[in-house]
Amino acid sequence: DGGITQSPKYLFRKEGQNVTLSCEQNLNHDAMYWYRQDPGQGLRLIYYSQIVNDFQKGDIAEGYSVSREKKESFPLTVTSAQKNPTAFYLCASSDRGRSSYNEQFFGPGTRLTVL
Amino acid sequence: DAKTTQPNSMESNEEEPVHLPCNHSTISGTDYIHWYRQLPSQGPEYVIHGLTSNVNNRMASLAIAEDRKSSTLILHRATLRDAAVYYCILRSIGGSNYKLTFGKGTLLTVNP
Numbered sequence: 001d002g003g004i005t006q007s008p009k010y011l012f013r014k015e016g017q018n019v020t021l022s023c024e025q026n027l028n029h030d031a032m033y034w035y036r037q038d039p040g041q042g043l044r045l046i047y048y049s050q051i052v053n054d055f056q057k058g059d060i061a062e063g064y065s066v067s068r069e070k071k072e073s074f075p076l077t078v079t080s081a082q083k084n085p086t087a088f089y090l091c092a093s094s095d096r097g098r099s100s101y102n103e104q105f106f107g108p109g110t111r112l113t114v115l
Numbered sequence: 116d117a118k119t120t121q122p123n124s125m126e127s128n129e130e131e132p133v134h135l136p137c138n139h140s141t142i143s144g145t146d147y148i149h150w151y152r153q154l155p156s157q158g159p160e161y162v163i164h165g166l167t168s169n170v171n172n173r174m175a176s177l178a179i180a181e182d183r184k185s186s187t188l189i190l191h192r193a194t195l196r197d198a199a200v201y202y203c204i205l206r207s208i209g210g211s212n213y214k215l216t217f218g219k220g221t222l223l224t225v226n227p
Contacts, residue, residue, distance in 0.1 A: 004158075035217075040219070041219060042202065042217035042218050042219050042220060043159070043215075043217040044217070045214060045215075045216075048214070058214075090158045090159075092158070102206075103161040104151075104159075104161070104215060105161075106157075106158025106159050106160065107158055108157060108158055109156070109157070109158050
């Protein structure tokens with residue numbers, strides 16, 4: 001089955017530790033995205049990548065880092081510089097073509113709690 | 116990015132139609148209207164999108180006002196599985212083509 005996987009589903013870390021969230025897709029999509037969601041809020045874009053070895057900052061990139069070494073993988077590192085890292089993190093992917101469609105497919109999310 | 120306005124919450128009864136409104140008075144000519152929904156504790160999923168004409172698919176219908184300043188997502192017969200947050204999003208073909216800007220959406224409650 002094609003789709004996006006994120007692991008782990010729940011993650012607990014101590015304050016001051018860096019943590020890396022995994023995102024893998026087998027949809028052959030060029031574009032991948034990371035969003036953050038806080039309780040009762042919409043999603044906010046952290047980083048996105050349109051092609052391998054290239055990525056751009058989204059609206060709230062401070063305290064986060066990403067890499068895109070393979071088409072199917074887009075890991076997100078939450079660094080100790082992120083002031084409020086506890087949140088629900090969602091990864092998504094889409095085709096890169098300039099059409100009206102470009103549906104984004106989302107993974108199940110990782111709920112990060114920093115103690 | 117042009118902004119959308121949606122009610123915070125709506126309620127419906129099972130097997131009745133639901134009309135979810137969205138206002139987007141500053142929409143530009145290149146903005147498509149996309150709807151996504153997010154079930155509890157899951158990632159969002161695409162529902163439907165359109166430009167000027169009304170659109171239908173297996174999940175829902177999208178009615179777009181003639182002046183395009185508002186639109187309505189129609190669920191023809193709500194089920195308990197339709198309880199979710201529904202997001203109305205404007206997406207331009209040009210510029211930041213890949214971005215989806217999510218507001219708070221409308222929380223739909225479906226009563227049995």
